[in-house]
Amino acid sequence: MTSRVYGFMSRLSGEAAHRFRRWYGEGPYQLLLLLASFALAGYAGVRLLDGDWPMITVWFVGAALVHDLVLVPLYALADRALRAVAGGAGRRRRPWVNFVRVPAFLSGLLLLVWFPLITGQVERYEPVTGLSADVFLARWLLVSAALFAGSGLWLLVRRRRSATKGRPSQVH
């Protein structure tokens, strides 16, 4: 799209468009879109910040920073540790990595999304809803156990199957 607009512009007045692009680095279409979006962000932003604006800014920018500088490195490190434990190189030598990775990912995802309820820190939950808040931690542990157990079982079945498949070929 950018290039199409650029093409049109260059036919219209090649020299001016070329100079604009050299000065700005992108096509005019991109600039117009961004300016419109910044205007909207400004309109909504002053209303968003009308209140405890330092904390709201911290939350807005902090959400991105915490994600990029804490969460992403955290799960990258966890995954690297898992691969290190699995050891060796090559897909064959560590066929069980994903049998830990997938249930760990799913369990971690549930914890991430439902962290307040699972850790039982929502004090108003019980008085407000009339429901018990104790159930969430137990459910998370049970679901995690089921995920890991199911994954282990699947691995076992696969190993068995490949072992029985492997044997006749060894006889050959």
Place this chain on the structure above:
Amino acid sequence: MRETPRTNNPTQPEFWRSPLRGIRLTSVLGVVLLAGITLVTVTGLLSYAAYNPNLSPVNDKTPDKGLLGFYLFDWPTDPHWLYRLNQGLHVTVGIALIPVLLAKLWSVVPKLFALPPARSLGHALERISLLLLVGGVLFVFLTGVLNVQLEYVFPGSFYPLHFYGSWVFLGAFVVHVALRLPKALRVLRDRHTPDNDDESGDADGDKGGDKGDELVSPRPAEPTLSRRGALGMVGGGSLLLLATTAGQNFDGPLRRTALFAPHGGDEPGSGPNGFQINKTAAARGIRPVDTGAAWRLTLSGPRGDDIRLSRDDLLDLALHSAALPIACVEGWSTSDQWWRGVRLRDLAALAGFDPDRAAPDVLVDSLQLSGAFRRAALRDNQVRDARSLLALQVNGEDLSLDHGYPARIIVPAAPGVLNTKWVSRLDFGELR
């Protein structure tokens, strides 16, 4: 593999070693997010309209919305499950999108660290827009996810934060889609886009980073998972969240499947009143003495003098039934409950409105002393609907205290907070 240099510097492309990253993965995730966020946006905007914020200041938690309320319309009462469906979709789909969102952000994280920070003015502006995009989407998802868990730790009231935050995000989102979707579609359409080619494409900076696949690691680690496998894992995460959340919009065994949703699992009680409660009477400071024999409903309207009715007076009026759900902004709902009470339009007639002419709006007061909606306004179309009741009973029994005894409002397709409990006063009249 050893020829390329090792590095601990995330600004170097060699730092990022996952063999999964690449424009195909990012494109698939991006297109799924586009569809999902569009749905969540539309349902979110509809939910805002469902509060009828233009009707009365008491319904409007974002009074300085200005042009952002450009699309508001009178919220209908048909179909009666409209808000239940809308809000169930908004919250459930939003939660199921979280793994897709996180995977998408992970897939492009090397770009965040890429140097130079800006190649040109145009590139610098785009990166500022990306801060609004990423900060915005995380802010909006975070406030939403915390709010449905009643964890009000965010700095202010949920409504303005989520609403204005969404608009900041949406501006950046539209730009991002306009600038990137054509390329994503091209990549997805072209099955032969190589997954691992061309590491040098970005070298000549004046292409704006659009040529070549700069997301592909120049020093990829040994693969342990295929891209298809990674997508399967993300999709599995979405399905798991969906399967453990969606059930909070249904009763009985289905609700029990919602293992982690705030209103999943068991009902708060048994019997006719044993369905989900948004706020208990105790939590809202409703004292038994306020709801006992001394309780009176006050009606006011064009007649001038207030009318005061006891619960027995109300039970002597013509009673009608309506099967309607409770549907909360937090994305949970009940199936239809069998409510019985006095029609709002009959009460409007008692207050002096000619039943043959247009119905009035009504301002509803609750006994509750706290809560953002202890006062709420209903529009004339809601008052007029024959299913809109001041309910006295539910499922064949008197209302329980937690469900609004002595009397509560129930209106088809209205958000739960407008179905005021412990009603003390109804002011019929033109609100705007």
